[in-house]
Amino acid sequence: MMSQEELLNGLRRTVEQVLKAPYYQKKLAEVGIHYAGDIKTLDDFRKIPLTEKEDLRQNYPFGLFAEPMDNIIRIHASSGTTGKPTVVGYTREDIKLWARIVANGFRRLGITSKDVIQVAYGYGLFTGGMGIHYGAEELGAVVIPMSGGNTAKQLMIMRDFGTTVLCCTPSYALYLGESLAEAGISKDELKLRIGVFGAEPWTDKMRKEIEARLGLTAVDIYGLSETMGPGVSLECLKGIGLHIDEHFYPEVLDPQGNPLPEGEVGELVLTTFDKMGFPSLRYRTKDLTSISYGTCVCGHTGWTMQRISGRVDDMLIIRGVNVFPSQIEEAILSVGGIEPHYLIIVDREGPLDIMEVLVELSATSFEDEIRELEELQSRIRQRIENITGLSAKVRLVEPKSIPRSEGKAKRVEDRRKGKI
Amino acid sequence: MLQLSVFLENTKGRLAEVLNLLAEFNVNIRALSLADTKDYGVLRVIVENPEEVAAKLKDRNCVVKLTPVWVLKVADKPGGLASMLNKLVAEGIVVEYMYAFVERENEQAQVVIRVRDVELMQKAIKKYNLE
Numbered sequence: 001m002m003s004q005e006e007l008l009n010g011l012r013r014t015v016e017q018v019l020k021a022p023y024y025q026k027k028l029a030e031v032g033i034h035y036a037g038d039i040k041t042l043d044d045f046r047k048i049p050l051t052e053k054e055d056l057r058q059n060y061p062f063g064l065f066a067e068p069m070d071n072i073i074r075i076h077a078s079s080g081t082t083g084k085p086t087v088v089g090y091t092r093e094d095i096k097l098w099a100r101i102v103a104n105g106f107r108r109l110g111i112t113s114k115d116v117i118q119v120a121y122g123y124g125l126f127t128g129g130m131g132i133h134y135g136a137e138e139l140g141a142v143v144i145p146m147s148g149g150n151t152a153k154q155l156m157i158m159r160d161f162g163t164t165v166l167c168c169t170p171s172y173a174l175y176l177g178e179s180l181a182e183a184g185i186s187k188d189e190l191k192l193r194i195g196v197f198g199a200e201p202w203t204d205k206m207r208k209e210i211e212a213r214l215g216l217t218a219v220d221i222y223g224l225s226e227t228m229g230p231g232v233s234l235e236c237l238k239g240i241g242l243h244i245d246e247h248f249y250p251e252v253l254d255p256q257g258n259p260l261p262e263g264e265v266g267e268l269v270l271t272t273f274d275k276m277g278f279p280s281l282r283y284r285t286k287d288l289t290s291i292s293y294g295t296c297v298c299g300h301t302g303w304t305m306q307r308i309s310g311r312v313d314d315m316l317i318i319r320g321v322n323v324f325p326s327q328i329e330e331a332i333l334s335v336g337g338i339e340p341h342y343l344i345i346v347d348r349e350g351p352l353d354i355m356e357v358l359v360e361l362s363a364t365s366f367e368d369e370i371r372e373l374e375e376l377q378s379r380i381r382q383r384i385e386n387i388t389g390l391s392a393k394v395r396l397v398e399p400k401s402i403p404r405s406e407g408k409a410k411r412v413e414d415r416r417k418g419k420i
Numbered sequence: 421m422l423q424l425s426v427f428l429e430n431t432k433g434r435l436a437e438v439l440n441l442l443a444e445f446n447v448n449i450r451a452l453s454l455a456d457t458k459d460y461g462v463l464r465v466i467v468e469n470p471e472e473v474a475a476k477l478k479d480r481n482c483v484v485k486l487t488p489v490w491v492l493k494v495a496d497k498p499g500g501l502a503s504m505l506n507k508l509v510a511e512g513i514v515v516e517y518m519y520a521f522v523e524r525e526n527e528q529a530q531v532v533i534r535v536r537d538v539e540l541m542q543k544a545i546k547k548y549n550l551e
Contacts, residue, residue, distance in 0.1 A: 368423075395460075
């Protein structure tokens with residue numbers, strides 16, 4: 001268990017590290033913090049302004065890195081609120097630390113070097129694939145780096161290689177489960193025992209469905225690239241919540257930024273310990289949860305968070321990809337001649353998230369030839385795909401047909417709620 | 421001549437609503453065509469004073485457009501339309517869409533034609549004295 005002094009020492013190390021970035025020097029100077037030594041109490045620490053995605057955007061791409069580029073060996077990124085991604089960097093030690101954190105979490109789940117771990121998260125700028133990959137290797141397990149997609153092959157390899165642990169988004173896990181019959185594979189031919197699923201919100205109903213279809217125990221993993229990637233917290237088999245790794249200091253704040261007591265739901269704010277390339281200082285996750293401190297029978301001592309219950313902003317997670325309504329707006333407006341009135345409808349068709357964007361046509365963009373209208377639709381669709389990386393269905397609608405409330409259009413209709 | 425086009429969302433009763441508006445404005449439809457897709461349609465009509473009607477529809481939140489088209493007489497007999505189109509094709513004209521109607525007073529068959537290249541069409545009209 002971490003003492004108050006150990007906690008403060010850890011926070012001071014992080015403050016010292018972020019102060020290498022001029023942006024943080026200025027930001028912290030404004031609240032009277034010039035050296036790590038100025039953090040004498042937890043209240044001093046709580047004076048530090050929160051960090052947001054916007055801070056990353058303003059310092060795009062590498063402005064918040066706390067180590068020279070020579071020491072950075074890996075870059076990851078996630079989508080920002082506008083066209084620019086938010087970029088993070090890792091030193092060699094950071095990558096090793098991340099691998100140890102993921103491996104420790106896996107160990108608590110009883111995953112060992114004897115397991116065969118199929119990683120069906122996307123590999124790339126997204127942290128999911130490589131984050132889990134390095135953790136699984138650190139554990140000494142056999143790692144199958146499948147990345148996402150290619151479902152029939154995923155299932156064939158799962159059976160033929162004797163995969164015991166599956167890691168992917170919960171919606172893809174469900175899709176894999178539903179595709180078994182089509183691939184001519186029965187659940188009994190598989191050796192799956194544990195599924196580690198994350199990167200998007202899911203429900204208990206979905207968990208039960210995945211467990212039934214694939215014959216495994218499904219657990220939730222949490223993380224975000226701005227604080228590291230997957231592994232910030234991970235459920236154990238006792239099912240009391242997601243244990244937060246000891247390299248993260250969690251705070252749960254109310255909308256005014258005041259700390260909330262244990263068990264109360266608010267925004268999760270994270271600070272990293274001993275992460276050097278891109279240390280996070282009071283980073284606003286925008287995710288809603290509650291936390292509690294204690295010791296679990298699985299061996300974990302420290303903070304445990306509950307499953308994410310929502311978001312404080314309007315970010316959507318569609319097929320594991322972060323999407324902001326402002327990105328859709330940017331895409332629509334870049335086409336030209338279109339009113340900025342749109343409605344994003346997110347739904348789940350079978351196991352897959354689908355996005356439809358209703359766009360109000362204006363007199364200037366209306367051509368009376370169907371061919372021209374179809375071209376307009378396809379231009380908007382293309383722009384949305386370029387900016388968000390997701391395919392969307394675009395539907396042209398009449399002006400003022402999208403409901404307005406208090407003069408402002410409603411941007412999002414999420415019909416996935418209540419569905420598995 | 422200017423044709424009036426109206427964008428129609430595929431919702432129940434939307435076409436009737438627009439036609440009711442035209443009735444309210446006391447507009448007589450001389451010719452009409454409806455292009456449809458899965459999600460929306462385009463209503464194309466030939467009316468008197470299309471500019472005025474367009475402005476009134478716009479005030480009532482319709483998406484409208486005035487499109488230059490040609491209204492040509494065709495011989496009301498087998499091969500009448502084909503022989504006219506053959507002439508246009510020979511002049512390199514590409515037809516975007518067309519629809520036909522019969523004028524009541526003299527039972528004259530006519531077609532509304534929208535073409536891609538307006539200049540080519542003007543030349544062809546003159547050459548064959550089509551209007």
